[in-house]
């Protein structure tokens with residue numbers, strides 16, 4: 001039990017909340033143009049957790065897009081306040097990428113990987129500590 005990371009968070013208005021009891025996490029940054037346009041900021045800062053370890057309250061809206069990787073990605077947001085919450089692979093929702101900015105405690109997040117670095121907007125800051133991948137993850141990356 002004690003080795004679990006508890007991550008709670010939600011949207012701006014509170015209509016959608018989540019709680020993860022994660023046995024492992026994978027904090028990363030995605031610089032792809034798809035994430036940039038969705039978020040309206042330079043990147044998608046998120047932490048991956050297994051979907052079976054996440055409980056969601058409320059009913060986020062879902063928008064499915066084809067990402068820069070060519071795979072389908074579901075993007076979840078609050079239909080009331082419009083706040084972006086998390087993403088998942090689609091249609092098999094095996095994991096969620098919880099947006100770091102939605103965490104109740106943002107100090108729990110520190111990126112370990114940067115993906116799609118080649119698509120980074122030139123005005124965006126980087127994390128010098130993160131492993132950098134010009135495209136997506138180089139292979140299956142275990143969570144944690």
Ligand SMILES: [Zn+2]
Pocket residue numbers: 011012013014015016078079080081082083
């Ligand atoms: Zn909301």
Ligand SMILES: [Zn+2]
Pocket residue numbers: 030031032033034035036044067116
């Ligand atoms: Zn992306």
